Amino acid sequence: MAYREVMADLTTLGRRIRHFRAEAGLTLDQVSDATGTASSHLSLIENGRREPRLSLLEAIAEALGVSAAALLDPSPPSARAALEIELERAQAAPAYRELGLPHLRPTRAMTDETLRAVVGLHRELDRRARRAIATPEQARQANTRLRHDMREVNNYLPEVEVLAQEATTRVGHHAGALTHRTVAQMADQVGLSIVHTDDLPHSARCVVDMDRGRIYIPPASIPGGHGLRSLALQAIAHQVLEHRPPEDYGDFLRQRLEAAYFAAACLMPRAASVAFLVEAKREHNIAIEDLRDAFGVTHEAAALRFTNLATEHLGLTLHYVRVSGDGTVTGAYENDGLPLPLDATGSTEGEVVCRFWSARRAFARRTRTTEHYQYTDTPAGTFFESTQTGTGNPDDFSITLGVPYRESRWFRGRETPWRETSACPDAACCRRPEDGLAERWEGKGWASPRVRSHLFAPLPHGTYPGVDDRELYEFLESHAGLDA
Incomplete structure (x- = not known):
């Protein structure tokens, strides 16, 4: 991974430097003397407020008696540090900043129990914020904004096209129908394997276990035209596009659109599809059924x-x-x-x-x-x-x-x-009855409407709108037990 990509998480880097400094029994002033850097600058680095140059990072690592790679490891150095990092990120989120509350900095005097309680409160606030976001009205508004955005770019996403082309090229696919075996090879390219199961949560079309690198999909194609290849490719897309848990409903919809776009661009590669359609246009014979077949x-x-x-x-x-x-x-x-x-x-x-x-x-x-x-x-x-x-x-x-x-x-x-x-x-x-019909039949007819019950049913509240968190985590836990 490139140095610049690793440096994106300055908070974790700072915690790792502080952790190894404490293990070495060194003060900031001592590390300052060893590296020729002001202790105030080192403090900013440890607090995730400054990005060190690669040369300074190597000097810090030498002073602490560890490798630069150990400092750049993306995992928190301890359970305590993991909580502190999570608290830092929670307080940096827009939802917390809007409250106008002071920034709480965990001190050595703060116990782990207190820190866990504070982080737990932030988790619950975030969960409730996500629940409030997933309302039908806000979903419709977000969907409308996304439709307008896609109209502005003619429904074309060149960045996703390139990623799909790279993914299919790596497995040697350029034209024709994409086979299930090739999709499995594409999953393997991003560290995932495809597992068929018939006990998916009822609210999920597929589930990805990122810890074990599994894509769980049904054993047979599900109704509604969602083929198994497309399901697997959409799961792969979230990894390729580096999606994170959605911040809001609009983010969720955009991620879903991008994943579906990636899947379609893999199933129907741009170069082959465009060549096919250009020829059909030349012959004045464009037909969706031909592209489909x-x-x-x-x-x-x-x-x-x-x-x-x-x-x-x-x-x-x-x-x-x-x-x-x-x-x-x-x-x-x-x-x-x-x-x-x-x-x-x-x-x-x-x-x-x-x-x-x-x-x-x-x-x-x-x-x-x-x-x-x-x-x-x-x-x-x-x-x-x-x-x-x-x-x-x-x-x-x-x-x-x-x-x-x-x-x-x-x-x-x-x-x-x-x-x-x-x-x-x-x-x-x-919508308006023809002349005379309303006058003739008003008050003389009665109809029992077909009520769409789903309009009254709220979406299950969870990290991913429409997916029940409890069902999702119980599913992952049960399959983890089977794999053990």
């Missing part, structure tokens, strides 16, 4: 990957919409001006799309094994759309990829005769 992925994964590459490498603006069987949006992206349904906060997830859009019209077909092609006239212009329907847990869903009319010439299905007109967000289009 060429790389052995789901239709949803192929559509999402297309949104990553279309603007940056093909010069196409586009939109992607995932809609459940009742018409509600469960995922969306656009940079072509499609008027997505939005609530007062600008969020589209949970809103109902126009009944004339391809995303809903596709459900009405008797034969739903092939894609549904349609032109849709909207207040923002005409769009060409291709929609594939599927069956998930618990409802049916549709995946729509669309482009402005002028771009339809590059796509298969452009000869379709299907054309619809949508006036949304005008309420008269979908």
Whole structure:
């Protein structure tokens, strides 16, 4: 590891210097004399306030009778030091600074019991802060901000593309379907092994035991299009991208997006995917189903990957919409001006799309094994759309990829005769009853709604929103016992 990377954790370095100085029975003044450095400067280094030059670090190590590598070891030198470091970091966090409370510096007179109590309070404050963050309203706001951010960069993350390319190149994969064996080799590259188990916590799709280097995933593909390769690759991504426990809900969503992006970029490598799509565009025959079949992925994964590459490498603006069987949006992206349904906060997830859009019209077909092609006239212009329907847990869903009319010439299905007109967000289009119907039936009809019970169920509170900490840690403990 590079010297500059190690120096990022000055607090641990300072504690290790202090620890070895105490073991050597030396005072700051004595180390100062031996190194020719002011004792005040050494004190700042021990308190993590100054970064020593490599030459000074080597001089300190020589004075203490240890190696420079021993000082640069990233682990705390003792259990007491670990508590002191955790307290230092907790007090540096924004949540504590906002309280305006004084900085508590642990002294020699402070007992370990007192220190553990103070650190325990900080842990509980942090846990409660995370619990407060994971509310549906804040989650929607964070998701909206992330969608806007990705629109600004055309849904393209070049840094993640490079990391995915490096990861696949190391195992010799460049094109075609990524095999499970190759994914296992990629996991091995970052010190992880894949273990299949059928007792995962009900709130987790996969679990990583970083202590033992294990990725736990189901023994068979789970419903909803989340393949085992993608699950494992997302777990690998968190290691490659050096993710840490999320600071807030927005951080959690961004990490999840980056991990999914990395997985897709491994399953559908940029160079091979772009070459495939450029050729399809040249032949005026772009089709998501072809991209899907060429790389052995789901239709949803192929559509999402297309949104990553279309603007940056093909010069196409586009939109992607995932809609459940009742018409509600469960995922969306656009940079072509499609008027997505939005609530007062600008969020589209949970809103109902126009009944004339391809995303809903596709459900009405008797034969739903092939894609549904349609032109849709909207207040923002005409769009060409291709929609594939599927069956998930618990409802049916549709995946729509669309482009402005002028771009339809590059796509298969452009000869379709299907054309619809949508006036949304005008309420008269979908939500307001036709003239006379309200007057005729108001007060004469009664309906028992299908209540989505999950809307009333709070997310399990934990380090990772939606994952129950107790279940997670009990799972890890049980498997650690099996491995012992």
